[in-house]
Amino acid sequence: MEIPLGGPYTTASITSYSLPNGPPGTPQTSARGYGIVNGSDGNLYVMDRLNGLLDQVNPATGVTTNQFVTPQQLAMGSSDYALPYSLSSSPGGSTIYMSSPGDGNSINDTSFLDSFSVASERTATSLSRRRSITPSAISV
Numbered sequence: 001m002e003i004p005l006g007g008p009y010t011t012a013s014i015t016s017y018s019l020p021n022g023p024p025g026t027p028q029t030s031a032r033g034y035g036i037v038n039g040s041d042g043n044l045y046v047m048d049r050l051n052g053l054l055d056q057v058n059p060a061t062g063v064t065t066n067q068f069v070t071p072q073q074l075a076m077g078s079s080d081y082a083l084p085y086s087l088s089s090s091p092g093g094s095t096i097y098m099s100s101p102g103d104g105n106s107i108n109d110t111s112f113l114d115s116f117s118v119a120s121e122r123t124a125t126s127l128s129r130r131r132s133i134t135p136s137a138i139s140v
Contacts, residue, residue: 017062022051026069027078035087039118040094047098052082072112094118
C-alpha cells in the first residue's frame, strides 16, 4: 500500500460508543470491550471481558440491544470473573465463538470454549469438554 504524499485525502468521522456495565448476576463492573465481530443478523457483537458476556450492538445507533452472559459467568455470579479472552465468528457471522485459557491461578481448570448461534439462541452454549481427552489418548 502506498499513500501519496500530495493527496488527495478523504476525511472520515469516527464515533465512539460506550458499552453498559454488566447486568445483575455478573460483577457489574465497567465494560471492557475485548473483541468485536459482525453477526449474520447485521448487529455487532462485542465481548465484555470483565463481565463475562457478549454485548449485541446496533451499528446504526451504537446502542447495546442485548447482553448475553456466558455459562461460566452465570455459574460464578457476581463474585468472580469468567474472563473470556478471544472472540471470533464463523464465515458469514452465523456462529460466534468465545474462549478463555483460564485464570492460570486455579487448581480447577477454568478454561472454556463457548458458541453463540446468532439466529436461534439467546444465550451462549458451552462447548468446553474439560478433562475429556488425556494426553495419552491423543495419537498423531
